[in-house]
Amino acid sequence: MREVIAFFFFFFNLIIPSTAGDSITLAVPLKDGQTLVSSNETFELGFFSLGNSTKRYVGIWYHKIPTQTFVWVANRDKPIVKDRGGVLRINSDGNLVIIDGGGNVVWSSKIGTNSTDSIAQIRDDGNFVLTDNTGMLAWQSFDHPTDTILPGMKFGWDFRTGLNRSMISWKSPNDPSSGDYLYYLDTHGLPQFMMRRRSDSVLTYRSGPWNGLGLSGVPQMKIYNMFHYEFVQDQTEVLLNRL
Structure with a gap:
Protein backbone atom coordinates (compact mmCIF):
# COMPACT_ATOMS: atom_id res chain seq x y z
CA MET A 1 0.00 0.00 0.00
CA ARG A 2 2.87 2.36 0.83
CA GLU A 3 4.35 1.78 -2.64
CA VAL A 4 0.99 2.64 -4.26
CA ILE A 5 0.74 5.91 -2.31
CA ALA A 6 4.33 6.81 -3.17
CA PHE A 7 3.66 6.17 -6.86
CA PHE A 8 0.50 8.30 -6.71
CA PHE A 9 2.36 11.30 -5.31
CA PHE A 10 5.20 10.85 -7.80
CA PHE A 11 2.75 10.77 -10.72
CA PHE A 12 0.75 13.71 -9.30
CA ASN A 13 3.89 15.84 -9.12
CA LEU A 14 4.70 15.00 -12.73
CA ILE A 15 1.43 16.32 -14.12
CA ILE A 16 0.71 19.21 -11.71
CA PRO A 17 3.21 22.11 -11.89
CA SER A 18 4.61 23.25 -8.57
CA THR A 19 4.87 26.94 -7.75
CA ALA A 20 8.14 28.60 -6.76
CA GLY A 21 6.95 31.96 -5.44
CA ASP A 22 7.06 34.95 -7.79
CA SER A 23 10.79 35.32 -8.48
CA ILE A 24 14.07 33.62 -9.34
CA THR A 25 17.66 34.45 -8.49
CA LEU A 26 21.10 33.30 -9.54
CA ALA A 27 20.92 30.55 -6.93
CA VAL A 28 17.26 29.62 -7.44
CA PRO A 29 16.26 28.99 -11.11
CA LEU A 30 12.90 27.88 -12.48
CA LYS A 31 12.77 24.32 -13.80
CA ASP A 32 10.33 22.90 -16.31
CA GLY A 33 7.38 21.75 -14.22
CA GLN A 34 7.58 24.70 -11.83
CA THR A 35 5.83 28.06 -12.23
CA LEU A 36 6.03 31.55 -10.78
CA VAL A 37 2.78 33.21 -9.67
CA SER A 38 2.44 36.95 -9.06
CA SER A 39 1.66 38.01 -5.51
CA ASN A 40 -2.04 38.65 -6.17
CA GLU A 41 -2.25 35.44 -8.23
CA THR A 42 -3.28 37.21 -11.43
CA PHE A 43 -0.43 36.02 -13.67
CA GLU A 44 1.61 32.84 -13.91
CA LEU A 45 4.92 32.19 -15.68
CA GLY A 46 6.41 28.87 -16.66
CA PHE A 47 7.10 26.28 -19.34
CA PHE A 48 4.24 25.11 -21.56
CA SER A 49 3.35 23.18 -24.71
CA LEU A 50 0.32 23.56 -26.97
CA GLY A 51 -1.89 20.88 -28.51
CA ASN A 52 0.04 17.70 -29.26
CA SER A 53 3.32 19.55 -29.75
CA THR A 54 6.47 18.47 -27.91
CA LYS A 55 7.90 22.00 -28.19
CA ARG A 56 8.43 23.77 -24.87
CA TYR A 57 8.11 27.51 -24.41
CA VAL A 58 8.39 29.91 -21.49
CA GLY A 59 5.44 32.26 -21.27
CA ILE A 60 3.05 34.24 -19.11
CA TRP A 61 -0.66 33.49 -18.81
CA TYR A 62 -3.58 34.44 -16.57
CA HIS A 63 -3.43 32.30 -13.45
CA LYS A 64 -7.13 32.14 -12.61
CA ILE A 65 -8.67 31.80 -16.09
CA PRO A 66 -9.46 28.09 -16.69
CA THR A 67 -8.57 28.29 -20.39
CA GLN A 68 -4.84 29.02 -20.53
CA THR A 69 -4.71 32.55 -21.99
CA PHE A 70 -1.21 33.72 -22.89
CA VAL A 71 -0.02 37.33 -22.87
CA TRP A 72 3.71 36.85 -23.56
CA VAL A 73 6.12 34.19 -24.86
CA ALA A 74 9.89 34.45 -24.42
CA ASN A 75 11.35 31.88 -26.82
CA ARG A 76 8.51 31.89 -29.35
CA ASP A 77 10.87 31.27 -32.30
CA LYS A 78 13.36 29.03 -30.46
CA PRO A 79 11.41 26.38 -28.56
CA ILE A 80 12.97 23.51 -26.67
CA VAL A 81 12.08 20.37 -28.65
CA LYS A 82 11.31 16.97 -27.10
CA ASP A 83 12.98 17.98 -23.86
CA ARG A 84 11.44 18.49 -20.42
CA GLY A 85 14.77 19.39 -18.83
CA GLY A 86 14.59 23.11 -19.60
CA VAL A 87 15.53 25.76 -17.05
CA LEU A 88 14.88 29.49 -16.85
CA ARG A 89 17.70 31.05 -14.89
CA ILE A 90 19.84 34.10 -14.27
CA ASN A 91 23.33 33.55 -15.65
CA SER A 92 26.53 34.64 -13.95
CA ASP A 93 26.66 37.63 -16.34
CA GLY A 94 23.28 38.86 -15.09
CA ASN A 95 21.29 37.78 -18.13
CA LEU A 96 18.00 35.89 -18.06
CA VAL A 97 18.43 32.74 -20.12
CA ILE A 98 16.45 29.66 -21.10
CA ILE A 99 18.61 26.54 -21.23
CA ASP A 100 17.60 23.16 -22.65
CA GLY A 101 18.36 19.81 -21.07
CA GLY A 102 21.70 19.68 -22.87
CA GLY A 103 22.88 22.98 -21.41
CA ASN A 104 22.37 24.97 -24.62
CA VAL A 105 21.10 28.55 -24.37
CA VAL A 106 17.99 28.88 -26.56
CA TRP A 107 16.97 32.40 -25.45
CA SER A 108 18.59 35.31 -23.62
CA SER A 109 17.60 38.78 -22.42
CA LYS A 110 20.83 40.02 -24.05
CA ILE A 111 21.76 42.69 -21.58
CA GLY A 112 25.04 43.41 -19.83
CA THR A 113 24.44 44.00 -16.15
CA ASN A 114 27.22 41.71 -14.86
CA SER A 115 25.27 41.64 -11.61
CA THR A 116 25.46 38.54 -9.43
CA ASP A 117 22.56 39.65 -7.22
CA SER A 118 19.88 40.11 -9.89
CA ILE A 119 16.26 39.12 -9.27
CA ALA A 120 13.64 38.27 -11.91
CA GLN A 121 10.04 38.66 -10.76
CA ILE A 122 6.59 38.21 -12.30
CA ARG A 123 4.58 41.24 -11.18
CA ASP A 124 0.88 41.71 -10.61
CA ASP A 125 0.51 43.66 -13.89
CA GLY A 126 1.92 40.78 -15.96
CA ASN A 127 5.36 42.34 -16.39
CA PHE A 128 8.34 40.01 -15.92
CA VAL A 129 11.17 42.22 -14.70
CA LEU A 130 14.88 41.76 -14.10
CA THR A 131 16.45 44.11 -11.56
CA ASP A 132 20.15 44.36 -10.77
CA ASN A 133 21.80 44.44 -7.36
CA THR A 134 21.02 48.14 -6.95
CA GLY A 135 17.29 47.57 -7.57
CA MET A 136 17.44 49.27 -10.95
CA LEU A 137 15.41 47.84 -13.81
CA ALA A 138 17.70 46.01 -16.23
CA TRP A 139 15.13 44.32 -18.50
CA GLN A 140 11.36 43.82 -18.70
CA SER A 141 8.99 41.75 -20.80
CA PHE A 142 6.80 44.85 -21.34
CA ASP A 143 9.51 46.14 -23.71
CA HIS A 144 9.20 43.02 -25.86
CA PRO A 145 5.51 42.39 -26.62
CA THR A 146 4.40 39.22 -28.35
CA ASP A 147 0.83 39.78 -29.56
CA THR A 148 -0.81 41.37 -26.51
CA ILE A 149 -0.77 44.83 -24.93
CA LEU A 150 -1.53 44.92 -21.20
CA PRO A 151 -2.40 47.96 -19.06
CA GLY A 152 0.82 49.74 -18.14
CA MET A 153 2.60 48.82 -21.37
Missing part, protein backbone atom coordinates in the same frame (compact mmCIF):
# COMPACT_ATOMS: atom_id res chain seq x y z
CA LYS A 154 4.06 51.31 -23.81
CA PHE A 155 3.68 50.67 -27.53
CA GLY A 156 5.94 52.49 -29.98
CA TRP A 157 9.40 54.04 -30.22
CA ASP A 158 11.98 54.95 -27.60
CA PHE A 159 14.51 57.00 -29.59
CA ARG A 160 17.03 57.02 -26.73
CA THR A 161 17.57 53.28 -26.90
CA GLY A 162 16.33 52.55 -30.43
CA LEU A 163 13.68 50.27 -28.98
CA ASN A 164 10.60 49.76 -31.16
CA ARG A 165 7.83 48.00 -29.27
CA SER A 166 5.71 46.23 -31.89
CA MET A 167 3.58 43.09 -32.04
CA ILE A 168 3.66 40.04 -34.30
CA SER A 169 0.77 37.59 -34.53
CA TRP A 170 1.01 33.94 -33.55
CA LYS A 171 1.44 31.60 -36.51
CA SER A 172 -1.64 29.65 -35.38
CA PRO A 173 -3.64 29.07 -32.18
CA ASN A 174 -1.34 26.14 -31.35
CA ASP A 175 1.88 27.75 -32.58
CA PRO A 176 3.16 30.91 -30.83
CA SER A 177 6.03 31.43 -33.28
CA SER A 178 6.09 34.66 -35.26
CA GLY A 179 3.20 34.77 -37.71
CA ASP A 180 2.55 36.84 -40.82
CA TYR A 181 1.11 40.04 -39.33
CA LEU A 182 3.16 42.89 -37.88
CA TYR A 183 1.47 45.70 -35.93
CA TYR A 184 3.70 48.71 -35.32
CA LEU A 185 3.90 52.50 -34.93
CA ASP A 186 4.93 54.20 -38.17
CA THR A 187 6.69 57.55 -37.63
CA HIS A 188 6.89 58.65 -41.26
CA GLY A 189 4.74 61.77 -41.41
CA LEU A 190 2.12 61.93 -38.67
CA PRO A 191 2.62 58.90 -36.40
CA GLN A 192 -0.01 56.21 -36.78
CA PHE A 193 -0.35 52.49 -36.18
CA MET A 194 -0.16 50.13 -39.11
CA MET A 195 -0.50 46.42 -39.78
CA ARG A 196 1.37 44.70 -42.59
CA ARG A 197 1.71 41.18 -43.87
CA ARG A 198 5.32 40.23 -43.34
CA SER A 199 5.34 37.87 -46.33
CA ASP A 200 4.68 40.57 -48.92
CA SER A 201 4.68 43.89 -46.95
CA VAL A 202 1.08 44.60 -47.98
CA LEU A 203 -0.57 47.17 -45.71
CA THR A 204 -3.73 45.66 -44.23
CA TYR A 205 -4.68 48.30 -41.64
CA ARG A 206 -3.84 51.79 -40.44
CA SER A 207 -5.26 53.61 -37.44
CA GLY A 208 -4.94 57.19 -38.63
CA PRO A 209 -2.98 59.74 -36.53
CA TRP A 210 -3.78 60.80 -32.98
CA ASN A 211 -6.19 63.77 -32.93
CA GLY A 212 -6.03 64.61 -29.25
CA LEU A 213 -8.93 62.38 -28.23
CA GLY A 214 -8.15 59.16 -30.03
CA LEU A 215 -6.83 57.66 -33.23
CA SER A 216 -8.72 59.27 -36.10
CA GLY A 217 -9.40 55.95 -37.78
CA VAL A 218 -10.70 54.32 -34.60
CA PRO A 219 -13.88 56.23 -33.66
CA GLN A 220 -14.70 53.60 -31.02
CA MET A 221 -12.02 55.18 -28.82
CA LYS A 222 -14.27 58.24 -28.40
CA ILE A 223 -17.65 56.50 -28.47
CA TYR A 224 -16.94 53.88 -25.83
CA ASN A 225 -15.29 54.57 -22.50
CA MET A 226 -13.49 51.24 -22.56
CA PHE A 227 -10.27 52.37 -24.21
CA HIS A 228 -7.84 54.14 -21.87
CA TYR A 229 -4.75 55.35 -23.69
CA GLU A 230 -2.34 58.26 -23.61
CA PHE A 231 -0.40 59.33 -26.68
CA VAL A 232 3.13 60.67 -26.06
CA GLN A 233 5.26 62.41 -28.68
CA ASP A 234 8.47 64.31 -27.96
CA GLN A 235 12.16 64.21 -28.86
CA THR A 236 12.79 61.03 -26.88
CA GLU A 237 9.79 58.86 -27.70
CA VAL A 238 6.62 58.41 -29.73
CA LEU A 239 4.27 55.89 -28.23
CA LEU A 240 0.86 54.96 -26.93
CA ASN A 241 0.50 54.18 -23.24
CA ARG A 242 -2.21 51.75 -22.28
CA LEU A 243 -3.47 53.05 -18.94
Whole structure:
Protein backbone atom coordinates (compact mmCIF):
# COMPACT_ATOMS: atom_id res chain seq x y z
CA MET A 1 0.00 0.00 0.00
CA ARG A 2 2.87 2.36 0.83
CA GLU A 3 4.35 1.78 -2.64
CA VAL A 4 0.99 2.64 -4.26
CA ILE A 5 0.74 5.91 -2.31
CA ALA A 6 4.33 6.81 -3.17
CA PHE A 7 3.66 6.17 -6.86
CA PHE A 8 0.50 8.30 -6.71
CA PHE A 9 2.36 11.30 -5.31
CA PHE A 10 5.20 10.85 -7.80
CA PHE A 11 2.75 10.77 -10.72
CA PHE A 12 0.75 13.71 -9.30
CA ASN A 13 3.89 15.84 -9.12
CA LEU A 14 4.70 15.00 -12.73
CA ILE A 15 1.43 16.32 -14.12
CA ILE A 16 0.71 19.21 -11.71
CA PRO A 17 3.21 22.11 -11.89
CA SER A 18 4.61 23.25 -8.57
CA THR A 19 4.87 26.94 -7.75
CA ALA A 20 8.14 28.60 -6.76
CA GLY A 21 6.95 31.96 -5.44
CA ASP A 22 7.06 34.95 -7.79
CA SER A 23 10.79 35.32 -8.48
CA ILE A 24 14.07 33.62 -9.34
CA THR A 25 17.66 34.45 -8.49
CA LEU A 26 21.10 33.30 -9.54
CA ALA A 27 20.92 30.55 -6.93
CA VAL A 28 17.26 29.62 -7.44
CA PRO A 29 16.26 28.99 -11.11
CA LEU A 30 12.90 27.88 -12.48
CA LYS A 31 12.77 24.32 -13.80
CA ASP A 32 10.33 22.90 -16.31
CA GLY A 33 7.38 21.75 -14.22
CA GLN A 34 7.58 24.70 -11.83
CA THR A 35 5.83 28.06 -12.23
CA LEU A 36 6.03 31.55 -10.78
CA VAL A 37 2.78 33.21 -9.67
CA SER A 38 2.44 36.95 -9.06
CA SER A 39 1.66 38.01 -5.51
CA ASN A 40 -2.04 38.65 -6.17
CA GLU A 41 -2.25 35.44 -8.23
CA THR A 42 -3.28 37.21 -11.43
CA PHE A 43 -0.43 36.02 -13.67
CA GLU A 44 1.61 32.84 -13.91
CA LEU A 45 4.92 32.19 -15.68
CA GLY A 46 6.41 28.87 -16.66
CA PHE A 47 7.10 26.28 -19.34
CA PHE A 48 4.24 25.11 -21.56
CA SER A 49 3.35 23.18 -24.71
CA LEU A 50 0.32 23.56 -26.97
CA GLY A 51 -1.89 20.88 -28.51
CA ASN A 52 0.04 17.70 -29.26
CA SER A 53 3.32 19.55 -29.75
CA THR A 54 6.47 18.47 -27.91
CA LYS A 55 7.90 22.00 -28.19
CA ARG A 56 8.43 23.77 -24.87
CA TYR A 57 8.11 27.51 -24.41
CA VAL A 58 8.39 29.91 -21.49
CA GLY A 59 5.44 32.26 -21.27
CA ILE A 60 3.05 34.24 -19.11
CA TRP A 61 -0.66 33.49 -18.81
CA TYR A 62 -3.58 34.44 -16.57
CA HIS A 63 -3.43 32.30 -13.45
CA LYS A 64 -7.13 32.14 -12.61
CA ILE A 65 -8.67 31.80 -16.09
CA PRO A 66 -9.46 28.09 -16.69
CA THR A 67 -8.57 28.29 -20.39
CA GLN A 68 -4.84 29.02 -20.53
CA THR A 69 -4.71 32.55 -21.99
CA PHE A 70 -1.21 33.72 -22.89
CA VAL A 71 -0.02 37.33 -22.87
CA TRP A 72 3.71 36.85 -23.56
CA VAL A 73 6.12 34.19 -24.86
CA ALA A 74 9.89 34.45 -24.42
CA ASN A 75 11.35 31.88 -26.82
CA ARG A 76 8.51 31.89 -29.35
CA ASP A 77 10.87 31.27 -32.30
CA LYS A 78 13.36 29.03 -30.46
CA PRO A 79 11.41 26.38 -28.56
CA ILE A 80 12.97 23.51 -26.67
CA VAL A 81 12.08 20.37 -28.65
CA LYS A 82 11.31 16.97 -27.10
CA ASP A 83 12.98 17.98 -23.86
CA ARG A 84 11.44 18.49 -20.42
CA GLY A 85 14.77 19.39 -18.83
CA GLY A 86 14.59 23.11 -19.60
CA VAL A 87 15.53 25.76 -17.05
CA LEU A 88 14.88 29.49 -16.85
CA ARG A 89 17.70 31.05 -14.89
CA ILE A 90 19.84 34.10 -14.27
CA ASN A 91 23.33 33.55 -15.65
CA SER A 92 26.53 34.64 -13.95
CA ASP A 93 26.66 37.63 -16.34
CA GLY A 94 23.28 38.86 -15.09
CA ASN A 95 21.29 37.78 -18.13
CA LEU A 96 18.00 35.89 -18.06
CA VAL A 97 18.43 32.74 -20.12
CA ILE A 98 16.45 29.66 -21.10
CA ILE A 99 18.61 26.54 -21.23
CA ASP A 100 17.60 23.16 -22.65
CA GLY A 101 18.36 19.81 -21.07
CA GLY A 102 21.70 19.68 -22.87
CA GLY A 103 22.88 22.98 -21.41
CA ASN A 104 22.37 24.97 -24.62
CA VAL A 105 21.10 28.55 -24.37
CA VAL A 106 17.99 28.88 -26.56
CA TRP A 107 16.97 32.40 -25.45
CA SER A 108 18.59 35.31 -23.62
CA SER A 109 17.60 38.78 -22.42
CA LYS A 110 20.83 40.02 -24.05
CA ILE A 111 21.76 42.69 -21.58
CA GLY A 112 25.04 43.41 -19.83
CA THR A 113 24.44 44.00 -16.15
CA ASN A 114 27.22 41.71 -14.86
CA SER A 115 25.27 41.64 -11.61
CA THR A 116 25.46 38.54 -9.43
CA ASP A 117 22.56 39.65 -7.22
CA SER A 118 19.88 40.11 -9.89
CA ILE A 119 16.26 39.12 -9.27
CA ALA A 120 13.64 38.27 -11.91
CA GLN A 121 10.04 38.66 -10.76
CA ILE A 122 6.59 38.21 -12.30
CA ARG A 123 4.58 41.24 -11.18
CA ASP A 124 0.88 41.71 -10.61
CA ASP A 125 0.51 43.66 -13.89
CA GLY A 126 1.92 40.78 -15.96
CA ASN A 127 5.36 42.34 -16.39
CA PHE A 128 8.34 40.01 -15.92
CA VAL A 129 11.17 42.22 -14.70
CA LEU A 130 14.88 41.76 -14.10
CA THR A 131 16.45 44.11 -11.56
CA ASP A 132 20.15 44.36 -10.77
CA ASN A 133 21.80 44.44 -7.36
CA THR A 134 21.02 48.14 -6.95
CA GLY A 135 17.29 47.57 -7.57
CA MET A 136 17.44 49.27 -10.95
CA LEU A 137 15.41 47.84 -13.81
CA ALA A 138 17.70 46.01 -16.23
CA TRP A 139 15.13 44.32 -18.50
CA GLN A 140 11.36 43.82 -18.70
CA SER A 141 8.99 41.75 -20.80
CA PHE A 142 6.80 44.85 -21.34
CA ASP A 143 9.51 46.14 -23.71
CA HIS A 144 9.20 43.02 -25.86
CA PRO A 145 5.51 42.39 -26.62
CA THR A 146 4.40 39.22 -28.35
CA ASP A 147 0.83 39.78 -29.56
CA THR A 148 -0.81 41.37 -26.51
CA ILE A 149 -0.77 44.83 -24.93
CA LEU A 150 -1.53 44.92 -21.20
CA PRO A 151 -2.40 47.96 -19.06
CA GLY A 152 0.82 49.74 -18.14
CA MET A 153 2.60 48.82 -21.37
CA LYS A 154 4.06 51.31 -23.81
CA PHE A 155 3.68 50.67 -27.53
CA GLY A 156 5.94 52.49 -29.98
CA TRP A 157 9.40 54.04 -30.22
CA ASP A 158 11.98 54.95 -27.60
CA PHE A 159 14.51 57.00 -29.59
CA ARG A 160 17.03 57.02 -26.73
CA THR A 161 17.57 53.28 -26.90
CA GLY A 162 16.33 52.55 -30.43
CA LEU A 163 13.68 50.27 -28.98
CA ASN A 164 10.60 49.76 -31.16
CA ARG A 165 7.83 48.00 -29.27
CA SER A 166 5.71 46.23 -31.89
CA MET A 167 3.58 43.09 -32.04
CA ILE A 168 3.66 40.04 -34.30
CA SER A 169 0.77 37.59 -34.53
CA TRP A 170 1.01 33.94 -33.55
CA LYS A 171 1.44 31.60 -36.51
CA SER A 172 -1.64 29.65 -35.38
CA PRO A 173 -3.64 29.07 -32.18
CA ASN A 174 -1.34 26.14 -31.35
CA ASP A 175 1.88 27.75 -32.58
CA PRO A 176 3.16 30.91 -30.83
CA SER A 177 6.03 31.43 -33.28
CA SER A 178 6.09 34.66 -35.26
CA GLY A 179 3.20 34.77 -37.71
CA ASP A 180 2.55 36.84 -40.82
CA TYR A 181 1.11 40.04 -39.33
CA LEU A 182 3.16 42.89 -37.88
CA TYR A 183 1.47 45.70 -35.93
CA TYR A 184 3.70 48.71 -35.32
CA LEU A 185 3.90 52.50 -34.93
CA ASP A 186 4.93 54.20 -38.17
CA THR A 187 6.69 57.55 -37.63
CA HIS A 188 6.89 58.65 -41.26
CA GLY A 189 4.74 61.77 -41.41
CA LEU A 190 2.12 61.93 -38.67
CA PRO A 191 2.62 58.90 -36.40
CA GLN A 192 -0.01 56.21 -36.78
CA PHE A 193 -0.35 52.49 -36.18
CA MET A 194 -0.16 50.13 -39.11
CA MET A 195 -0.50 46.42 -39.78
CA ARG A 196 1.37 44.70 -42.59
CA ARG A 197 1.71 41.18 -43.87
CA ARG A 198 5.32 40.23 -43.34
CA SER A 199 5.34 37.87 -46.33
CA ASP A 200 4.68 40.57 -48.92
CA SER A 201 4.68 43.89 -46.95
CA VAL A 202 1.08 44.60 -47.98
CA LEU A 203 -0.57 47.17 -45.71
CA THR A 204 -3.73 45.66 -44.23
CA TYR A 205 -4.68 48.30 -41.64
CA ARG A 206 -3.84 51.79 -40.44
CA SER A 207 -5.26 53.61 -37.44
CA GLY A 208 -4.94 57.19 -38.63
CA PRO A 209 -2.98 59.74 -36.53
CA TRP A 210 -3.78 60.80 -32.98
CA ASN A 211 -6.19 63.77 -32.93
CA GLY A 212 -6.03 64.61 -29.25
CA LEU A 213 -8.93 62.38 -28.23
CA GLY A 214 -8.15 59.16 -30.03
CA LEU A 215 -6.83 57.66 -33.23
CA SER A 216 -8.72 59.27 -36.10
CA GLY A 217 -9.40 55.95 -37.78
CA VAL A 218 -10.70 54.32 -34.60
CA PRO A 219 -13.88 56.23 -33.66
CA GLN A 220 -14.70 53.60 -31.02
CA MET A 221 -12.02 55.18 -28.82
CA LYS A 222 -14.27 58.24 -28.40
CA ILE A 223 -17.65 56.50 -28.47
CA TYR A 224 -16.94 53.88 -25.83
CA ASN A 225 -15.29 54.57 -22.50
CA MET A 226 -13.49 51.24 -22.56
CA PHE A 227 -10.27 52.37 -24.21
CA HIS A 228 -7.84 54.14 -21.87
CA TYR A 229 -4.75 55.35 -23.69
CA GLU A 230 -2.34 58.26 -23.61
CA PHE A 231 -0.40 59.33 -26.68
CA VAL A 232 3.13 60.67 -26.06
CA GLN A 233 5.26 62.41 -28.68
CA ASP A 234 8.47 64.31 -27.96
CA GLN A 235 12.16 64.21 -28.86
CA THR A 236 12.79 61.03 -26.88
CA GLU A 237 9.79 58.86 -27.70
CA VAL A 238 6.62 58.41 -29.73
CA LEU A 239 4.27 55.89 -28.23
CA LEU A 240 0.86 54.96 -26.93
CA ASN A 241 0.50 54.18 -23.24
CA ARG A 242 -2.21 51.75 -22.28
CA LEU A 243 -3.47 53.05 -18.94
